[in-house]
Amino acid sequence: MGKPKVAIHSITGCAGCQLTIYFIEDVLLDLLSKIDLVAAPMIQEKNSKGPYDVTFLEGSVSSQEDLLRVKELREKSKVLVALGTCSSYGNIQSTLSYHKNQKDIPKGIYKTTSHLKSVESSSVDKHVKVDYYIPGCPPDKTEIATFIKDLLLGKTPKAYSKPVCFICNLKENICLLDVGKECLGPVVNGACGALCPSNNHACTGCRGPLDDLNYAAHKEIAKSKGVSGELFKQRIIKYAPKKFEELVKKL
Numbered sequence: 001m002g003k004p005k006v007a008i009h010s011i012t013g014c015a016g017c018q019l020t021i022y023f024i025e026d027v028l029l030d031l032l033s034k035i036d037l038v039a040a041p042m043i044q045e046k047n048s049k050g051p052y053d054v055t056f057l058e059g060s061v062s063s064q065e066d067l068l069r070v071k072e073l074r075e076k077s078k079v080l081v082a083l084g085t086c087s088s089y090g091n092i093q094s095t096l097s098y099h100k101n102q103k104d105i106p107k108g109i110y111k112t113t114s115h116l117k118s119v120e121s122s123s124v125d126k127h128v129k130v131d132y133y134i135p136g137c138p139p140d141k142t143e144i145a146t147f148i149k150d151l152l153l154g155k156t157p158k159a160y161s162k163p164v165c166f167i168c169n170l171k172e173n174i175c176l177l178d179v180g181k182e183c184l185g186p187v188v189n190g191a192c193g194a195l196c197p198s199n200n201h202a203c204t205g206c207r208g209p210l211d212d213l214n215y216a217a218h219k220e221i222a223k224s225k226g227v228s229g230e231l232f233k234q235r236i237i238k239y240a241p242k243k244f245e246e247l248v249k250k251l
């Protein structure tokens with residue numbers, strides 16, 4: 001089999017996820033000898049319009065243009081990977097739908113809004129089938145590298161499923177909840193290797209809630225540490241409102 005044709009594309013996002021791939025210096029050169037990077041508009045001038053074997057797609061669907069683009073990329077890609085929290089869960093821009101003055105937000109930013117072709121911001125899988133998810137804002141570079149290696153070896157990449165606390169405890173960090181910081185480590189997927197608490201910052205939940213989130217139990221734990229229930233809810237929905245809603249419905 002020849003080298004897989006890989007594309008890295010972006011819709012509405014900040015480009016941080018793509019940059020994470022380009023900054024995996026230690027493995028990128030090795031990977032480039034094993035894949036055919038046929039489209040990466042951020043770093044190269046000539047880009048194939050497809051078809052692709054694997055497409056990494058960064059960003060949320062936030063405009064009519066994004067909507068057409070995700071449908072086109074889905075048709076052209078054998079494997080479509082949602083790269084980052086915007087693409088996987090919608091991220092903060094989709095949480096704006098909770099804002100009571102949501103429709104007025106653009107008016108506070110732009111002089112005129114008639115040029116905007118916005119749609120309610122959402123994850124990519126609201127519109128097309130996604131084969132794999134690599135959440136994180138931005139995602140962890142080791143996880144991306146492992147994902148690509150697994151695909152090259154013909155393995156099915158496995159989603160990480162342990163909380164941030166798991167790695168945090170292995171690293172023997174002081175628990176930030178115990179010193180009054182609102183850490184979401186117990187309820188957030190921890191493939192980042194507990195990056196924030198290992199640097200004395202509370203986890204804000206950028207990888208989204210765990211698949212088996214026990215919302216009620218953890219809300220009580222947060223409350224016992226002085227975090228209000230409403231604040232806990234705001235924090236936990238911030239990056240992944242739709243996923244959060246699905247999990248809470250199961251309670």
Ligand code: SF4
Binds near residue numbers: 059084137
């Ligand atoms: S997930 Fe975060 S880093 Fe990636 S595009 Fe969205 S905002 Fe940027």
Ligand code: SF4
Binds near residue numbers: 165176177183197
């Ligand atoms: S600091 Fe945060 S991630 Fe670490 S053990 Fe405490 S709650 Fe969990």
Ligand code: SF4
Binds near residue numbers: 137194197202204207
């Ligand atoms: S510790 Fe939390 S906020 Fe920090 S990178 Fe990991 S999941 Fe994201």
